[in-house]
Amino acid sequence: MDLVLDILFDIRNFLTEFFSVYLIYFKLISFLISTLLFALMIYLIIKTNFITFKIDKFIGDISTDRLYKRRSIKGWQQIKRRLEKGNEAELKLALIEADKILDEVIKMIGYRGDTMADRLKQITPAELSSIGDIWNVHKLRNRIVHETDFVVTKYDIEKAISVYEKTFKEMGLLD
Secondary structure, eight states: OHHHHHHHHHHHHHHHHHHHHHHHHHHHHHHHHHHHHHHHHHHHHHHHTHHHHHHHHHTOOHHHHHHHHHHHHHHHHHHHHHHHHOOHHHHHHHHHHHHHHHHHHHHHHTOOOSSHHHHHTTOOTTTOTTHHHHHHHHHHHHHHHHOTTOOOOHHHHHHHHHHHHHHHHHTTSOO
16 A cells, blocks of 8 residues: 555655646647747638628728719719610620629728639628629620620610619619
8 A cells, every 4th residue: 555655645746846846848738839829810810801701891991982882873874874875885895884883892891802703702692682693794794894795785784774773772883
């Protein structure tokens, strides 16, 4: 029994000495790892613009919103005038301008990406119910811009413009 007590006592002494000597190293390593992980978290928040995106999306800058709403309405009136002219060039320009307005709004909201397609990929149907239709009309716009011999009907343009109008209303840019 004395042997067992001596062994237990020796183990206790070893553990006490071990932790008293090496505990500072464990604390230091834990502190360094925590600091590194915290710095990584801050870096990722900054890199992804997470905080800026949330602030812009939910609070927004009222004066910028008003200014952009006025600009959007003015652009929308120009699109309507182009539709009334009815010739193919004006119709194509109307669609291109509507797409451009939407792209500017998406940028203003805070979606990031090199192209409009990159920004559209980030939008879910919960955020914008017409996102599927927007993809289709954006593809139509791309065909108009990139295929010089592409012929589009007035009906197709008007249908596409109505998708943009629905989207702008959903976003609160049009009444």
